[in-house]
Amino acid sequence: MHCPFCQNPDTKVIDTRISDDGHSIRRRRECPKCGGRFSTMETAMLLVKKRSGNVEQFDRNKVISGVRKACQGRPIDEESLKHLGQQVEESLRAQGIAQVPSEEIGKAILKPLRELDEVAYLRFASVYQNFEGLEDFQHAIDELRVEDRA
């Protein structure tokens, strides 16, 4: 790790801390040449395994743009979408696996989206779960109703 102040390639770690959520490591470093101090963050890469077998890096923006489509015309602001993206990433990381199957992402979206907006949830679920007709919608709506009462 180069020193950001003097570009010295040799810096030393003076403190290491694990973040509160346990998913990243923060290191405090010092440059022995100029005495400059700075911090670095180390986060495990979250990878997504596609159905094709390809593996790519998890992209929170892809989640948000997928959900945004389902939210068209609904009273949902960008902040809520961003928050949802964060919730999805956190729940995937909490599974503690290095390569998340892409289907898991859809699953991880459904729960926070249902709390955010039921119409957007139904739209998203209809695409993600391949609803084939009114019965599938009815079933999903019944589920929402049951949980509302509970």
Ligand SMILES: [Zn+2]
């Ligand atoms: Zn330096």
